Amino acid sequence: MQLKEKKVLITGGTRGIGRCMLQELIDGGASHIAIIARDKKSLKEISESYPEVKFIRISGDVGNIDVLREAAARIEDKWGSLDILINNAGIVSAGPLEELPDEEIYDQVAVNYTAILLLTKYCIPLLKNAEEAAILNISSGLGLIGMPFYGVYASTKxxxxxxxxxxxxxxxPFNISVTCSYPTATDTDMMQKFEGREMDSPEFVAKRSIEGLLKKELHVVFGGEEREKDSELNFMDPKKFDDKIANGYEQLKESSTGHKAM
Known part of the structure; x- marks a missing residue:
């Protein structure tokens, strides 16, 4: 699959990994890009910076069903089809479950998961209208390994x-491929609390994720050999992995405190 002349819809495309994926799409020749994001100013600045690209700007929260319906309706009206859907937007609020505000639990589920279900549902008819289509879903390394104090976030991922x-x-059967990407710690606004920690760059995560999409890879897993070993141990001997986590419990609790990007 190639990006040239493709029609793309991306959520959360104005910051972090999403913004870097947007650049990858443009560099690859995508000609029509729809972006759902909350930042109106950034949406306008992006669309004005690339006059060669036809943009559809949808300002709003993906947790709002009406915003998702509007996006699909505008794409159908203006383009009639969609080649690529990238479900990227996400939020996090970490901490002991009993201490998390109800609203932050609800919002994480709505933004990180329910929005992906619904937007994909609304876009399937548009994807079926394309000769060849693809979906890229951005999960997380925590979607592979459940960690304490990230119960809500990890479960959505x-x-x-x-x-x-x-x-x-x-x-x-409809020639629509689906790729899922699992970034680990990435140097974005969502990870500001962990400044100084070694992390992947958002440019690297974006480039590798888009490559996976174009090559129709099933899963794009970040974190190297350590992540692979932990994932295998977590699956094959979860009790042993429990013991490993227990040894660093207090450190994990401390590091998760205040980790919030809503």
Whole structure:
């Protein structure tokens, strides 16, 4: 699959990994790009910076069903089809479950997972109108390994993995591929609390994720050999991995305190 002349919809495309993926799309020749984001000013600045690209700007929160419906309706009206859907937007609020505000639990589920279900649903008819189409869902390394103090965030990201597998099998007869990407710690606004920690760059995560999409890879996993070993241990011997986590429990609790990007 190539990006040249493709029609793309991306959520959360004005910051972090999403902004870097947007640059990858433009560099690759995507000619029509729809962006859903909350920052009106950034949406306008981006569209004005690339006059060669036809943009559809949708200002709003993906947790709002009306925003998702509007995006699909405007794409159908203006383009009639969609080649690539990138479900990237996400939020996090970490901490002991009993201490998390109800609203922050609800919002993480709505933005990180429910929005992906609904936007994909609304876009399937548009993707079916393309000769060849693809979906890229951005999960997280925590979607592979559940960690304490990230119960809500991790569960939404794990759900994305199952959803990606289900949709890949459901949409295969229509020539629609589905790729799921699992970034680990990435140097974005979401990770400002961890300044000084070694992290992947958003440019690297974006480039590798888009490559996975174009090559129709099923999963793009970040974190190297350590992540692979932890994932294998977590699956094959979860009790042993429990013990490993228990040894660093207090450190994990301390590091998660105040980790919020809503």
């Amino acid at each position: 794990a759900a994305i993995r199952q959803f990606s597998d289900s949709m890949r099998r459901e949409l295969a």
